Each structure stands twice: as structure tokens, then as C-alpha cells.
Amino acid sequence: MNDQPGWKRDFPYEAAAEDEVTRREFARYLVLGSGAMAFGAVGMAAWTQLRSINVGEPREVVALDEVAVGGTFLFRYPTAADPAVLLRTSEDDVVAFSQKCTHLGCVVFFQADEDRWHCPCHEGNFDATTGAVLSGPPTRPLGKIEVEVRNGTIWALGREES
Ligand code: FES
Structure with a gap:
């Protein structure tokens, strides 16, 4: 060795x-x-x-005549932990979004005089009817909730994942 x-x-x-x-x-x-x-x-x-872009089961939200044209209604969708808001844009049309800002998750609210969704945390703004980013730090649109009016009642059908 x-x-x-x-x-x-x-x-x-x-x-x-x-x-x-x-x-x-x-x-x-x-x-x-x-x-x-x-x-x-x-x-x-x-x-x-x-993958499926929609989450949430179809369910009733509120009677259409309980929301004035130009008015909003707060609800929870798809779960009780998900704040959402709808806007009645005309006699027959309604749009709805997750209320969570896509920047850091603050709650957005509707500014009727500016016709936009506004996030007060960092001045983020979103289009009233599409949820697209108008200004501020958010880079993604608000999570859209598909809604439909059935026999005078507004239904939420699913939320798009963004
Ligand atoms: S959390 Fe909404 S703009 Fe920052």
C-alpha cells in the first residue's frame, strides 16, 4: 500500500x-x-x-330597486371574508368588484363626483365600470365580480381572479 x-x-x-x-x-x-x-x-x-378564472357560487345579493342609479351597495363575496361592492350604473346595468385595492389591500370606495373607485391609502384610482387602473401605485385592475339582474334581483355569479 x-x-x-x-x-x-x-x-x-x-x-x-x-x-x-x-x-x-x-x-x-x-x-x-x-x-x-x-x-x-x-x-x-x-x-x-x-385554470378556472371564476371563484364563488351564484347567489342573490340585493333587490335591484334597493340600489339607486349611481348608488352603491356593500356585500361579501365569494365568502364572508371578502368585501365587495356593486355600483348601479343605469336603470338596468350593475357592475361589481372586490373592495380590496390590488396594491396593498386597502378598501376602495366609490367617488361619484370623480366617477371612479378610490383607494385612500396611496391615492390609487380605478375606472368606475371596468375597474381598470387610472392612477396611483396599483398595477392590476380591481377583481371583477360577474353580476346579473334576474327578475328584479341582482345576482353575483363569480369573481374573476386577477
Ligand atoms: S393600498 Fe390602495 S393604493 Fe396602496
Whole structure:
């Protein structure tokens, strides 16, 4: 044993052990591993795009004639922990949104004189009927709630995830 060169004592690997993982096999594992990770990333992206965008079950919110044209009504949707607000924009039309500002989650309220949703925390503003960002730090629109008037009653049908 002592007659072995120093490098052999420090690296006691036989040539036969190299067969366990050849350079070619190692490269193959690298390619397969990279391919699996790329496939997983593409799959996650596709799943994110294809998943259902609506959450919440259809349910009654309030009678249409209880909300004046230009008036708002606060409710909770899709769960009791989710503040939401609807705006009656005309005799027959209603829009509704999550009341959570998409910046840092403060509560937005309707400014009738400016015809917009306003977040007082950092002066964020959203379009009254689309929820699109008008100004301020938010970068995403308000979470829209699909609503419909059925036989004089406003129904919430689902909330779009944003
Ligand atoms: S939380 Fe609404 S603008 Fe910042």
C-alpha cells in the first residue's frame, strides 16, 4: 500500500468504477433533468392560464330597486371574508368588484363626483365600470365580480381572479 504514489492514496478510484457513471451518462442525466424541469415550468404556466378564472357560487345579493342609479351597495363575496361592492350604473346595468385595492389591500370606495373607485391609502384610482387602473401605485385592475339582474334581483355569479 505504501508503494502507491501519493495521488493514488488521495484519489483511490479504480478505472472500473468509472463505468458506474460515464461522462456520456452524466450528460444524459443533465439533459433529462433539464428537460423535466423545462417541461414542469411549461406545465405550470399552462395550468395557470387554463385554470378556472371564476371563484364563488351564484347567489342573490340585493333587490335591484334597493340600489339607486349611481348608488352603491356593500356585500361579501365569494365568502364572508371578502368585501365587495356593486355600483348601479343605469336603470338596468350593475357592475361589481372586490373592495380590496390590488396594491396593498386597502378598501376602495366609490367617488361619484370623480366617477371612479378610490383607494385612500396611496391615492390609487380605478375606472368606475371596468375597474381598470387610472392612477396611483396599483398595477392590476380591481377583481371583477360577474353580476346579473334576474327578475328584479341582482345576482353575483363569480369573481374573476386577477
Ligand atoms: S393600498 Fe390602495 S393604493 Fe396602496
